[in-house]
Amino acid sequence: MQYFRYQDNELYCEDVLLKELAEEFGTPLYVYSRRQIVENFRAFEAPLVGMDHVICYALKANANLSLLKLLLQEGAGADVVSGGELHLAIQAGFPPERITFAGVGKREDEIDYALRSNIFSLNAESPQELQLISLVALRLQTPARVALRINPDIDPQSHPYITTGLKQNKFGISAEEALRVFQFAASLPGIQVVGVHTHIGSQITKIEPFVETAKFLAELVRKLREAGINVQHVDFGGGFGVQYANALRHEALPLEPDNAPPPKLGQFVEAVLPVLKETGCFLWFEPGRSIVADAGVLLTKVLYTKENGARKFVVVDAGMNDLLRPSLYNAYHQIVPLKIETYEHHRVDVVGPICETGDFLARDRMLSKVKRNDYLSILTAGAYGFSSTSNYNARPRPAEILVNGEKVRVIREREAVERLR
Ligand code: LLP
Numbered sequence: 001m002q003y004f005r006y007q008d009n010e011l012y013c014e015d016v017l018l019k020e021l022a023e024e025f026g027t028p029l030y031v032y033s034r035r036q037i038v039e040n041f042r043a044f045e046a047p048l049v050g051m052d053h054v055i056c057y058a059l060k061a062n063a064n065l066s067l068l069k070l071l072l073q074e075g076a077g078a079d080v081v082s083g084g085e086l087h088l089a090i091q092a093g094f095p096p097e098r099i100t101f102a103g104v105g106k107r108e109d110e111i112d113y114a115l116r117s118n119i120f121s122l123n124a125e126s127p128q129e130l131q132l133i134s135l136v137a138l139r140l141q142t143p144a145r146v147a148l149r150i151n152p153d154i155d156p157q158s159h160p161y162i163t164t165g166l167k168q169n170k171f172g173i174s175a176e177e178a179l180r181v182f183q184f185a186a187s188l189p190g191i192q193v194v195g196v197h198t199h200i201g202s203q204i205t206k207i208e209p210f211v212e213t214a215k216f217l218a219e220l221v222r223k224l225r226e227a228g229i230n231v232q233h234v235d236f237g238g239g240f241g242v243q244y245a246n247a248l249r250h251e252a253l254p255l256e257p258d259n260a261p262p263p264k265l266g267q268f269v270e271a272v273l274p275v276l277k278e279t280g281c282f283l284w285f286e287p288g289r290s291i292v293a294d295a296g297v298l299l300t301k302v303l304y305t306k307e308n309g310a311r312k313f314v315v316v317d318a319g320m321n322d323l324l325r326p327s328l329y330n331a332y333h334q335i336v337p338l339k340i341e342t343y344e345h346h347r348v349d350v351v352g353p354i355c356e357t358g359d360f361l362a363r364d365r366m367l368s369k370v371k372r373n374d375y376l377s378i379l380t381a382g383a384y385g386f387s388s389t390s391n392y393n394a395r396p397r398p399a400e401i402l403v404n405g406e407k408v409r410v411i412r413e414r415e416a417v418e419r420l421r
Contacts, residue, residue: 011338016406022301029399030385030399034402041074056098062292080099096119104170125172149198150175182227195235196235207267213236221281236285242289242383247380292383302314303317314349323388327358339375
């Protein structure tokens with residue numbers, strides 16, 4: 001997150017002082033660095049230059065229309081997972097031939113919408129879904145291009161809730177059944193089989209599971225071709241991990257326990273390319289987190305500090321409705337002051353205003369000493385931050401700001417209380 005840095009002990013996003021944004025627009029507030037997003041996308045793309053490929057940004061990570069338009073300008077395609085996301089991708093202007101639609105539970109109206117929109121492919125996950133896609137395609141008299149999501153049974157060694165490529169997960173078609181289901185798909189009149197898809201999980205910080213997956217895919221493509229099924233597209237999915245702990249360093253900040261940074265984005269891609277190249281296929285990737293996570297922060301204000309027995313709490317104005325990840329996955333986000341005023345730390349729980357014990361942003365955390373009305377920044381919040389917000393406790397969703405150098409743009413207004421229903 002090189003575009004967030006301290007200067008004279010105050011935190012900046014690019015050339016903008018974050019405290020000024022917090023004062024002007026209020027908190028909780030999401031702030032994104034345009035340059036960071038562009039740089040992440042380019043780092044992903046660099047090893048792929050000269051090869052047939054599309055990087056389909058996974059909208060679920062953050063589907064703000066302004067960010068989508070920015071990524072479109074950079075040449076991204078779109079990976080969508082619902083009719084709503086498809087609508088946003090089309091609204092942003094993504095060309096249909098660079099849109100793919102994944103998801104274990106697509107409704108008939110969503111399949112209909114995807115086929116009418118003539119997107120590149122539906123990534124199917126079961127024989128029943130294939131049957132339904134074929135029926136809708138026949139009704140619309142348009143062949144449905146389909147890739148099959150195959151589950152390679154590889155352990156990505158990440159959080160169990162975001163592991164998707166294991167046998168026991170609900171996603172995909174098992175490796176043992178792959179050939180049979182491909183043959184079934186090829187026999188359906190409305191379907192044109194174009195490729196094989198996989199996605200083994202999210203926030204994967206090791207290279208090996210990706211390399212294993214690439215080998216699995218290369219072998220599968222070979223077997224399919226032997227069986228007369230000529231797949232020409234490999235969709236490798238997303239899942240590339242980012243650094244959450246120690247994302248920002250300053251001598252006044254406590255050193256966080258997890259010290260090993262994950263590989264750089266380009267290194268993940270470089271590691272799988274030699275294997276994927278062998279297939280001769282057109283390559284698709286679906287990164288979400290690695291493009292936007294470190295480009296976003298959530299600003300919040302300290303409402304109160306309090307002590308219950310031995311436990312110290314910092315009560316802030318952002319809750320689990322604004323950033324769900326800590327509550328849902330016990331996810332770790334570094335939290336830093338917008339202004340460094342002390343080198344002293346204390347061990348605290350950073351909690352939100354919501355009526356749930358599970359409403360916390362950090363637990364048992366060494367934090368710079370703070371007081372009422374101080375501002376804090378929750379780092380690496382650009383992915384699965386705003387996109388997982390809710391109105392729980394009838395709390396309006398936060399505003400979103402995009403910073404570009406010295407320029408500041410509101411890319412989503414704070415939701416008005418009057419609009420709550
Ligand atoms: N493709 C498919 C089919 C996916 O299911 C996902 C994420 C992606 C691509 C993008 O994965 P990424 O590059 O962002 O890791 N809410 C969780 C993450 C859930 C990920 C779901 N699928 C979190 O906050 O960590």
